[in-house]
Amino acid sequence: MSLNFSEIEKRWKKFWEENNTYKVEIDKDKPKYYVLDMFPYPSGAGLHVGHPLGYIASDIYSRYKRMSGYNVLHPMGFDSFGLPAEQYAIQTGIHPADSTRENINRYKGQLSNLGLNYDWSREVQTSDPDYYKWTQWIFARMFEHYYNTKLQKADSIDNLIAEFENKGNANVDAYGSEDRIFTAEEWKNMSDKEKDGVLMNYRLAYRKVGFVNWCEALGTVLANDEVKDGVSERGGHPVVKKPMNQWSLRTTAYAERLLNDMEKIDWSESLKTMQRNWIGRSEGLQMFFDLDGMDEKLEIYTTRPDTIFGVTFMVLSPEHPYVEKLTKPEFEKEVTEYKKYAVNRSEIERTSEKKVTGVFTGSYAVNPLNGKKIPVWISEYVLMDYGTGAIMAVPSDDDRDRAFAEKFDLPIIPVIDKSKYPGSTSKDKEGIMINSDFITGMEVPDAIRAVEDKVESMGIGKKQINYKLRDANFSRQRYWGEPFPVIYDDQEVAFLLPDDELPVELPPLNEFKPSTDGKSPLARNEKWVHEYEGFTRETDTMPGFAGSSWYFLRYMDPHNDDKFASEEALDYWQDVDFYIGGTEHAVGHLMYSRFYHKFLYDLGLVPTFEPFKRLVNQGMIQGVIEFLYLKKDKVNDKSVFVSADLISKDEEEDYAKIPVYIGFVKDYGSPKSYLDKKGIDEFRNWRKEYIDAEFVTSSGTYSAGKTELEDIKFYTLSEIGKMSKRYHNVVNPDDVVAEHGADTFRMYEMFLGPIEQSKPWDTKGIDGINKFIKRFWSLYIDMDDNWIVTEEKATNEELKILHKTIKKVTEDIANLSFNTAISAMMVFVNDAKKMNIHKSEILIPMIKVIAPFAPFISEELWHKAGKEGSVHHQLFPVFDESYLKESTVSYPISVNGKKRGIEEFSKDLSKEELEKKALELKYVQKWIEGKNVMKVIVVPGRMINIVVK
C-alpha cells in the first residue's frame, strides 16, 4: 500500500531530467569509461521485451562504473536510415522522415520508462543531416585515399598520382585491382576518363561494376533479404543478377590488419572465430594452365599444389570471361542453357543444394607439370568472386570435385596415401604422395613446398595469400539513405563536392518508388540531379552501415559542426570500453566499424586502432509461438482443426499451422498448452473466418460453437522463436512496466539467466522479484508508511551479512552475472527479515548496492532517508574482508568419495588434527569398520576424504 511504483517512477524521472543527473562532460580529474549499446533501428513495431535485455545490462554496468568513481559516457541514438521506413512510405505516402521521427519518439518513451541512464543530450540519429554530413565527409576521405602496402596504411591519392607521373605504376606500393602496367609517359598521355578509371582501381572508396538483384516484374533492385529461393519475396517474381556501376569500399586492403589486431582485444573466442572465418585467409598458389589451341592461359588458385598430379579436369564458374571462347560449337547449346540456368539461381541456392550440375565446354587445358590434356567444364559450384573463378579439380582429394567426377564419369587418380594417418580427412594436409612424379614419396607439407618452388621457377605462377573477404558494396538504389557527395561530368568522371558544401541533403520527393530502369528514386528529381551546370549527381545512396560504422565516435562530441569530434573529446574518451549488442551483428557491423576506425586511425583522426575494447553479445529473448493444426483440405466445406495430441509426425504435412494469440492459450509455452472452451471461442471470434470451424479433440468434437464437453482441452503446438507481429506473440515492455513497475521488470529480465544466453520470455517468475522488492522496501518502511530505520549500532553478525552481500554483488557485476547478484540480494533480504534488521548502518549501504539494479526505489529510499542529491552519484560500498572471516569451517566428511556427514572444525586445525578428528567420528567408525584405511585426503578449508579397502 505504501509502495506506489508508478508515482515513484514519475517523480524520479522528472527529477533526473531536471537535474541533468545523467549528463556527462569531459572531466580530466576522473578516469573515463565508455559503455555503449548497439543503437536500434526504430521500427514501426516498437520495442519488445527482448530489446531491453542488453540495455538493462549496460545500464546496470554503467551505473556501477559511475558509482565506482568513473566519468561514464553512456549514450543512445538511432540507426534511422533503412528500408522499412522507405517501404512504408511507398505504401502510405508518408515521408520516411515523418514516420521515423514518430517511431523514435515512441522508442524514447519506452526506453525512458525503463529508467535507463542515457545522456540524451548526446543523442545521434544517422538520418539527421548534421550527422550524415560527417558520414559523407568520411566517404570523401576514403575516395581521396589509397592503401599504401609499404607503409601498411591509407595514404593520399595525390601521392600515388605523383608516383605515376614520375615512374608509372610498375613498382608502386599500392593495394588495388589495376592489372595494366603503364609508364609515366603513358600515364601522362591518358585522357581524364582513363586516369579516373585507373585511380578507381586504387581508391579506398571506388566505383566498379557490381551485380544487383534485379527483378524485372517489380522493376526494381532488391536487397538480399527481399529475395527468397530465387524469386522476390513480394509477389514471387523471378530475380536475376544485373550488372550495374556501384560504389565499393576496399575493405580487403585491411584484411590482414582486421585479422591480426583481433589478438589485442577482449572479445569472446567464438566471436573472433566468426570474424576470422569471414575474413577467411588462405595461403596458396596462383598459377597458369595452358589452354589447348589458344593463346590465353587459364589462371587458377589452389591451396593444395601437392595434388597437382591428381588433376583430371578443370572447372570454371559459368560467369568466367573465358567461357565463351572455350566453348566449342557442338557444346554451345548446353553451355548457353547452363549459363541461363545459373544466372537465374540466387547465390544461396547455388551454394546450398547438394545436387551436382555442370557442362563440358569441349576444350582442354594442359597440366604444366606433366603435359597432360584435361577437359574444361563449367559448374555453378565454382564462384566467380572467390579466387580466380576457376579451379583445378582433384577428385581424389576434394569432396566436391569427387562428387562431380562421379556424376560425370571423370577419372580419379589417387595421389595421397593416408594409410599412416587414420581418421585423416581430405581437408587435412597430411599423408604421403603417390603417383606424383618428382614429389612421390614426400610428406604432404614438403610436397606443397616442392610444387610451389617448381611452379615459381618455371615462371608460371607464384605463392599468394587469398581472402574470402570481399570489398563492401556501398551503393543502394534507394531513397532513405545518405546521398553521395559526388557529381559526374559528361565523361562520367567522378568528382567530390567540396567539404564546405556538406551535407548534401536528401532532396524532397513525393514518390518513393524506385524508377523503372533500376535507378534510385533520387533520379526522379531532375532539378536536383542537374543542379551543377554540366554535371550530373550520383543518385544512389549509401548503405545502412555507412552511418552505423562510426556513430560511437560522434557521441563523444555530437554537436560539433567543424569536426566529426574534437581532438579534445577524442583524446579524452578514446574508444569504447564496453560494447554490448546482439549476435546478429557479430560479423557485418563489427567488421565495418573496425574497418572505418582503422581508416580514421591511419589518417590520425582517432587515437586507437580498434574501436571496441571489450564486447559482449547478449542472448535473444524469444517468444513462445502457439499454433493450431488446421487440415489443409476442408471437410464438408468446413475448416477442421485437430488437437495436437492426435497428430503423429508423419501426418504433420497434411496440416497447416495457424498461429494463435498466446493470450488465448492456457499453459502456453509448455508441451501441454491447450485451448479450453473459452479459448476456442476467443479464437473463433478473433479469426472470424473460422467461426464455424470444427475442433477435434480426443474426448470429443467442438463444432460450430457447440460442444457438450465443458472441460474440453484442445492441445496446441508450442514453438520457440522470434517475437514478431506475425506470430501474435510480441510483449511490450510498457505493459509489463505498468503492471509490475520498472524496477521489477529490470530485475526480472536480469534474473532470468546469464546475459549471453537466449531464453524464451515468460512472466511466470516475475512475482518472485516483486515480492523481493516489497520485502526490501519493508526493511525501511512499515505498513503505515513510517520510516523505521534506526541508528542503533550494528552487530558483527549483521555487518557480516552486509559485507558478504557487497562482495558478491561487486564481483558478479564485474562478471556480468546479474542473475546471481540479484539472488545474493534476495539472500540478504531473507536474512535481514529473519534477524529483524532495521539499522541504518546496514541498510543505507544496501540502498547503494541495489541502486544500479533498481534505480527508482533506491532513489526514493535515499531521499526518504533524508539524503541529498542522487543515490546514483554516491560511491558504491566497498566490502571489508575483516567482517567476512570465519572461525570455523564446515567440512564434508567422505568415505571413499561418498559424503557421510558434515562437521564444523576450527579453521586453525592442522591437516593431522583434522585427520585424527575425522577418524574418531562415530559414523566414520561405522563405515571403516573391518576395513583398512588406505589414506586420508585432507584439503584444508575444503573437505576430508577417507579411503578404505
Add this chain to the structure above:
RNA sequence: GCCGAAGUGGUGGAAUUGGUAGACACGCUGGACUCAAAAUCCAGUGAUAGCGAUAUCGUGUGGGUUCGAGUCCCACCUUCGGUACCA
C-alpha cells in the same frame, strides 16, 4: 556437411582452480491469519524404499582418468545458434 555453444528437479537457473549437486526464484503441498478471498507469514518439496534415523540412485548416453568428475579425456545422441560447394 562443417564450425560454435549447450544438455542439471515439475520450471527458470546456481555450483572460482576437479572438492557438500540443486543456491536463489517460480510452481506445487500443508499450515497460520480471514466470515471468505487476495496479500502476508511459517513449514515441506530431486527420485525410490522406509513411520523414522537412514540407505540406494541421480547433472543427455556409454566408457575412461582420479582418493574424488556437472566440471577433465574419448566415443555417441539431442537441441539451439552460425555458416557454406571458398578451391
